[in-house]
Amino acid sequence: MSNYGRQLSEEFSKFPEISGDLEFRLHRNRQKNIQLVNGQLMSNQKSESSGLSSRAIDQGLYGFAAQPEWSFANAEKVLKQAQENLNILKSTGQGTPFRLPPSSAVVQATPLTKSKEFTETELIEKLKSFDQKILALGPEIKSRRVMVREQSFEKEVWTGLGGHGQFNYVRAHIYFVLTAEGKNGPVEVMKIFGGRGFVEDIFPTEEKMESTLQEAYKNLKEKMEGVYSKPGKHTVILDPKMAGILAHEAIGHTTEADLVKGGSVAGRYLGKEVASPLVSLVDFAHSYEGKECPVPVYFDDECMEASDTVIIKDGMLLNFMNSRETAVEFDQPATGHARAWAYNDEPLIRMRNTAILPGESTLEEMIASVDEGYYLMDHSNGQADSTSEFMFGVTMGYEIKNGKLGKALLDTTISGVAFDMLKTVSMVSKDMSWVDSGTCGKKQPMYVGMGGPAMKCQVTLGGRS
Amino acid sequence: MNLNDVANEALSLVKNEGFENAQVRVSKNEVQELELNETKVNLCRTNGGFSVSIKVVKDHKQFEVSGNNWTDASKKILIEDLKKGWEASSEDEAYGILESSDKKSFQDTSKPMEMEKALGKIMEFSQTTSAKYPKVKIRNLPLKGIQEETLFKNSHGMELSQKESYWSYFTMFSGQDGDKVSSFNYVGFQTQNLPEDLLNSPGLEHVLCLAEREPHAEAHTEEIKGDVVLSPYLVQDFLGFVLGQMSTGALVQGTSLFKDKLGQRVMSDKISLTSHPMAEEFATKAPFSSEGVLLEEGDLIRNGELKRFLINLYGSNKLDLPLSKVLATHLKMNRGEKTLDEMIQGINKGLLVMRFSGGSPSANGDFSGVAKNSFLIENGKISRPVKEVMIAGNILDLFKNVVDLSREAVNDGSSETPWIHTKI
Numbered sequence: 059m060s061n062y063g064r065q066l067s068e069e070f071s072k073f074p075e076i077s078g079d080l081e082f083r084l085h086r087n088r089q090k091n092i093q094l095v096n097g098q099l100m101s102n103q104k105s106e107s108s109g110l111s112s113r114a115i116d117q118g119l120y121g122f123a124a125q126p127e128w129s130f131a132n133a134e135k136v137l138k139q140a141q142e143n144l145n146i147l148k149s150t151g152q153g154t155p156f157r158l159p160p161s162s163a164v165v166q167a168t169p170l171t172k173s174k175e176f177t178e179t180e181l182i183e184k185l186k187s188f189d190q191k192i193l194a195l196g197p198e199i200k201s202r203r204v205m206v207r208e209q210s211f212e213k214e215v216w217t218g219l220g221g222h223g224q225f226n227y228v229r230a231h232i233y234f235v236l237t238a239e240g241k242n243g244p245v246e247v248m249k250i251f252g253g254r255g256f257v258e259d260i261f262p263t264e265e266k267m268e269s270t271l272q273e274a275y276k277n278l279k280e281k282m283e284g285v286y287s288k289p290g291k292h293t294v295i296l297d298p299k300m301a302g303i304l305a306h307e308a309i310g311h312t313t314e315a316d317l318v319k320g321g322s323v324a325g326r327y328l329g330k331e332v333a334s335p336l337v338s339l340v341d342f343a344h345s346y347e348g349k350e351c352p353v354p355v356y357f358d359d360e361c362m363e364a365s366d367t368v369i370i371k372d373g374m375l376l377n378f379m380n381s382r383e384t385a386v387e388f389d390q391p392a393t394g395h396a397r398a399w400a401y402n403d404e405p406l407i408r409m410r411n412t413a414i415l416p417g418e419s420t421l422e423e424m425i426a427s428v429d430e431g432y433y434l435m436d437h438s439n440g441q442a443d444s445t446s447e448f449m450f451g452v453t454m455g456y457e458i459k460n461g462k463l464g465k466a467l468l469d470t471t472i473s474g475v476a477f478d479m480l481k482t483v484s485m486v487s488k489d490m491s492w493v494d495s496g497t498c499g500k501k502q503p504m505y506v507g508m509g510g511p512a513m514k515c516q517v518t519l520g521g522r523s
Numbered sequence: 524m525n526l527n528d529v530a531n532e533a534l535s536l537v538k539n540e541g542f543e544n545a546q547v548r549v550s551k552n553e554v555q556e557l558e559l560n561e562t563k564v565n566l567c568r569t570n571g572g573f574s575v576s577i578k579v580v581k582d583h584k585q586f587e588v589s590g591n592n593w594t595d596a597s598k599k600i601l602i603e604d605l606k607k608g609w610e611a612s613s614e615d616e617a618y619g620i621l622e623s624s625d626k627k628s629f630q631d632t633s634k635p636m637e638m639e640k641a642l643g644k645i646m647e648f649s650q651t652t653s654a655k656y657p658k659v660k661i662r663n664l665p666l667k668g669i670q671e672e673t674l675f676k677n678s679h680g681m682e683l684s685q686k687e688s689y690w691s692y693f694t695m696f697s698g699q700d701g702d703k704v705s706s707f708n709y710v711g712f713q714t715q716n717l718p719e720d721l722l723n724s725p726g727l728e729h730v731l732c733l734a735e736r737e738p739h740a741e742a743h744t745e746e747i748k749g750d751v752v753l754s755p756y757l758v759q760d761f762l763g764f765v766l767g768q769m770s771t772g773a774l775v776q777g778t779s780l781f782k783d784k785l786g787q788r789v790m791s792d793k794i795s796l797t798s799h800p801m802a803e804e805f806a807t808k809a810p811f812s813s814e815g816v817l818l819e820e821g822d823l824i825r826n827g828e829l830k831r832f833l834i835n836l837y838g839s840n841k842l843d844l845p846l847s848k849v850l851a852t853h854l855k856m857n858r859g860e861k862t863l864d865e866m867i868q869g870i871n872k873g874l875l876v877m878r879f880s881g882g883s884p885s886a887n888g889d890f891s892g893v894a895k896n897s898f899l900i901e902n903g904k905i906s907r908p909v910k911e912v913m914i915a916g917n918i919l920d921l922f923k924n925v926v927d928l929s930r931e932a933v934n935d936g937s938s939e940t941p942w943i944h945t946k947i
Contacts, residue, residue: 095776099613100837104604105589106597107574122568126591143567150642152563178611186613201776237778243887244778289746289891289913319561320662321697321704402570441880444662444697444707447911449893451882471882471891473913501665520881520891520915523746 065224066214072130074137078218079115079158082137083359084108084128085213085401090257092182092206097189099182109401112140117153118383119144124402158382159392163363165223165356172256181206181257185232188267192234195275198282200244201237206230208257211505213359221361227353229505230257231495236274240282242468247278248436248453253494254352277454280466285457287470287521293431294472294517295424295458298491301414301510303440303450306498308476309339310412311442313369313377314395314500315384317407322444323477324375332375333480339370341379342411342507343394351411352494352507357394359405364394369412373480381407399502406501413509417486421512424485426461432519433458434472446476471520479515487512524551524573526674526684529593533577534676536602542579542609544620546677546815549575552670555636559645559664562653566665567638577605578620584609585618617840621815624680629810631687634716636668641690641717648721655722658735660699662707664721666692675815683815689806689936690714692721698737705737706895706910708878710756713806713936726755726933733877733908737896740908747914750873750926751947752866752900755933755940757879758856762796762940764884764918766851769823769831771838778886780919784829791925792827795857798849806936809852821849827923855939859928866927866944873900874912884918891915916947 066084067073076082086108093101110133111124121144125132147153176184185204192202208230215223231252237244249270252260262270296304311317312324319325324332333339343364344354355364360382367379377390384407385392396405425433433456440450451471457464492509526549533547551573558566576589586608588601645666652661668690675683693711697704712724722728753761773779781789800809800818811817814836822830831847832838839846859866867875874897881892894912898905922945929942 095772098615098775100772100775102585102608102612103587103589104608105576106600107591109591118563118565120566122566123570124568125571126573127594128592139569143569146638146642147564147567150564150646152565178607182611182613201778203776237776237886240887242889243885244780246886289915290744316560317662320695321660321699321707323704326702402572404566404568438883443880443895444704445910447706447893449880449882453882469882469885469889471893471913471915473880473893473911475911518744518911518913520913522915 066212070128074130074133076137076216076218080140080218081113081161081215081360082133083111083213083215083401085111087400088210090206090208092185094185094189094204096202097186097193107400110136111401112136113404114140114144115158116144117148118156119147119153120404121145121147122404126401156383156386159362159385160219161217161361161382162220163223163357163361164221165363170226170228173259176258184261191267191271192236195271198238198279199236200239203235205233206257209505215359215361217361223357223361225357227505228256229254229494230260232260234274236278238278238282240284245278245281245284245468247274247281249274250495277466281468284466284468287432287467287519289519289521289523291516291518293428294515295421295428295431295433296513296515297433297435298487298489298510298512299493300434300437301491301513302412302493302508303437304513305339305412305414305510306409306496306506306508307440307442307450308446308448308474308479309369310341310409312444312446312476313375313379314407315378315380315388317444318378319384319387320444323446324378327375327477330375331373332477333370333373334483335373336417336486337370337373337480337483338415340413340415341367341369341409342413346411346413352492353410353505355394355397355410358396359398360396362392362394362396364410367393367395379407379409381405397504399504403502408500408504409498409506411507411509414511414513416488416490416511419485419487421487421489424487424512424514425458425463427485427514428458429460431458432456432467433463447473448476449473472517474517479517482516483513485514524593526551526672529575530674530676533575534678536598537577537579537605540602540606542581544581544678545577545579546620546675547575547577548673548675548813550671550673552672554667554669555638556665556667557638557642557645559649559661561661562649564642564645577601579605579609580618580620581609583614583616583618584612586612617837619836619840620677620679621681621836622679623815625817626682627810627817629685629808631808634688636670636688637717638668641666641668644717644721651722652731656731656735658698658700658738659696659731662695662697664692664694666690675811677815681815683811685808685810687808690717696731696734698734700738703738705734705740708734708896711935715806725935730877733896733898737908740910742911743899743909744911747874747894747912747947749946750870750900751914751945752870752873752875753943753945754877755942757876758940758943759938760879761918761921764888765922766833769829769833769851771833771835774832775838775841780888781829785832787829788827789829789919790824790827790922793859793925793928794824794827794922795822796824797822797855798851798853799855800853802853804934805853812850816846816848818850818852819848823849823851853937856941857928858930858932858941861927861930863929863931863942866929866942867900867905868903870900870944871902874914875900875905876914888918890918914947921945921947
């Protein structure tokens with residue numbers, strides 16, 4: 059535990075000399091997984107993956123090499139191999155002259171400490187006690203699962219141009235899933251506790267546990283009697299918990315510069331109005347209104363200092379998210395988006411904390427303003443597209459009739475074309491809710507933060523007529 | 524690093540800590556990768572990999588650790604974590620280590636990873652594709668040459684090893700015509716040898732042909748009901764939910780929709796699904812499971828009937844069911860009599876769905892989502908591309924309502940799947 063916050067280089071025997079446009083990275087990921095099924099411990103595992111890598115860069119070409127063991131011999135090996143790999147590519151004549159911005163940020167990580175320490179036994183006992191509270195909720199619960207996932211990520215990066223950065227990030231989540239038999243077959247409700255920190259830091263208080271359990275049980279009973287949403291385009295109120303995934307899937311991905319190069323329609327809209335003036339969207343690097351975001355990133359794996367990227371301001375598309383290379387290609391700043399998941403992964407353009415900014419309405423007046431539509435509260439997975447068409451699963455929601463909430467919905471999916479849908483945004487709430495359990499998938503996984511307020515807009519729902 | 528030395532040392536270390544019942548899985552690999560991004564191969568990568576996983580069972584308590592280093596320091600941490608985790612674990616008589624002393628070695632013919640040749644193949648793919656399919660934009664194509672070695676040992680004398688090398692690649696692309704862009708699509712493959720022509724990968728040209736038409740897709744908001752033809756890639760996606768119902772996890776949880784269905788019809792009688800872990804026509808092989816079960820060829824579904832559950836050692840002990848030597852790996856779905864064209868000719872109005880982007884299916888199998896890269900079928904022909912098409916249904920019903928399976932099938936290197944004509 060005490061290692062989280064130290065420089066990884068303290069555990070490294072000897073450091074090689076580096077110069078020129080190349081990166082050298084020490085990297086360690088750890089994960090703890092526990093799963094209780096119907097009170098029984100089904101899975102209990104710990105894993106660690108660490109290693110070192112080098113990336114040599116020239117003419118828009120990249121030679122990369124990685125090895126799992128931190129040793130001076132392996133460091134020399136990857137530095138040599140990365141250069142050789144770069145030379146293979148250069149020999150094809152595909153390179154083009156490129157002057158990349160200097161990767162020379164020097165950033166120290168904030169040490170992380172636990173607020174308290176659970177022994178392994180204490181943690182299992184606490185989870186079993188929590189499971190018993192679920193069991194006591196009611197006879198409708200036919201199956202229950204409690205899962206813990208704690209992940210830590212540590213990196214230390216050097217560049218041949220003088221950059222040096224350290225990064226520590228730990229997050230933990232407790233998921234629980236309740237299953238009951240509904241009128242249309244089995245239904246499930248999942249809730250999550252957690253966020254940045256170790257499992258000890260995020261373990262819920264009795265009060266929080268009780269209120270969340272009661273909410274889950276209420277939702278489960280409502281879903282047992284739930285109805286299918288009507289297929290087609292509808293006016294919806296997206297809860298603040300949903301705004302984050304909208305920001306991430308619908309807009310964020312389409313404005314990643316590598317996807318813009320790959321044909322994303324956002325490439326056509328730079329400097330143009332793409333949304334209602336009520337919509338502003340920012341990918342925050344590390345802080346929002348003076349507080350750290352769920353995934354604070356102070357530098358990226360190219361050693362570029364991280365700063366906020368304003369993507370949409372008052373409905374106008376202003377910026378893409380860039381690596382060093384795409385920053386040159388699009389003549390925009392490189393603001394620290396190039397991040398790698400594991401020691402043997404290359405940095406890719408990734409979001410950090412993507413959020414739609416709050417407006418002035420309240421959730422209550424937004425729901426009251428809808429004659430017929432849906433209030434959508436919880437989401438599952440999502441996906442973006444080069445056309446800006448997005449989708450994400452909805453696992454909890456309600457009908458809205460005459461400004462009031464009606465029956466609960468069975469699971470459904472919403473979709474829309476982001477740059478059309480954003481123009482239908484007619485109300486934005488004052489709230490700001492962050493979601494931090496997400497793992498984005500784009501060749502590699504990546505931990506991301508997502509946030510936003512409640513929004514009134516029009517989307518297409520799946521369902522049954 | 525010698526895998527046998529690591530496995531023996533790991534078993535010895537845990538034995539010294541009082542764990543007589545243990546298993547160790549240790550593997551190493553070397554991956555060489557080239558990645559085409561748009562029209563340029565701009566990444567060349569060499570990755571070394573190693574992993575060791577140790578599981579112990581004692582006094583009906585179990586714990587498992589894994590890591591990717593085997594230094595003195597990392598061994599110490601792994602063993603300490605193992606002791607602490609085991610101590611905290613709760614008792615369950617179903618925990619166990621397979622009581623088998625099988626000794627077998629599986630080794631394919633080692634092939635050199637000819638990266639310079641591979642580089643030429645990718646560049647040729649890029650040039651040929653842009654000439655032949657000018658309205659397709661290749662976003663990327665990572666091609667990996669993989670050499671892997673795995674050793675599995677346990678305290679009962681079991682010793683299973685596998686050494687194989689293969690190529691793995693996928694390509695992501697979209698249709699682009701002027702400023703019109705289609706949804707992206709992707710396909711992936713594994714092959715034993717470096718393909719002579721990457722463009723000649725199973726079904727790839729068909730998908731690229733369709734992608735050329737997709738930039739002009741029109742929004743289709745009318746509800747889709749009735750006939751749909753699902754691509755092999757999509758059939759595999761939906762099969763994932765079905766296989767989940769046959770798994771130990773769903774059966775132990777009591778949530779499996781198949782829990783009382785063994786020996787009963789759960790799909791159309793047109794469908795058979797079999798596992799072929801050592802099939803010659805697949806690029807990779809799966810001779811043994813993650814807990815050391817020597818895998819066999821066998822039916823999962825035969826003429827629509829559920830033939831077995833996919834029971835691991837824990838599930839076998841917990842549910843008093845036989846341990847399954849047939850798992851959901853290297854699956855082949857049977858083919859039908861009609862060609863894809865003939866299937867489509869029989870449809871008056873329907874939808875050809877190439878890819879699906881939807882929310883996770885509900886516990887009862889209900890799904891909804893966007894039918895991506897899709898085409899309307901009208902009067903027996905693929906008429907026009909459509910976009911923004913939301914479809915909904917139930918996955919189990921999809922497989923019950925099958926009208927036909929195609930004569931063609933896509934072998935992606937570890938599975939073989941036909942096109943399916945069904946109804947939603």
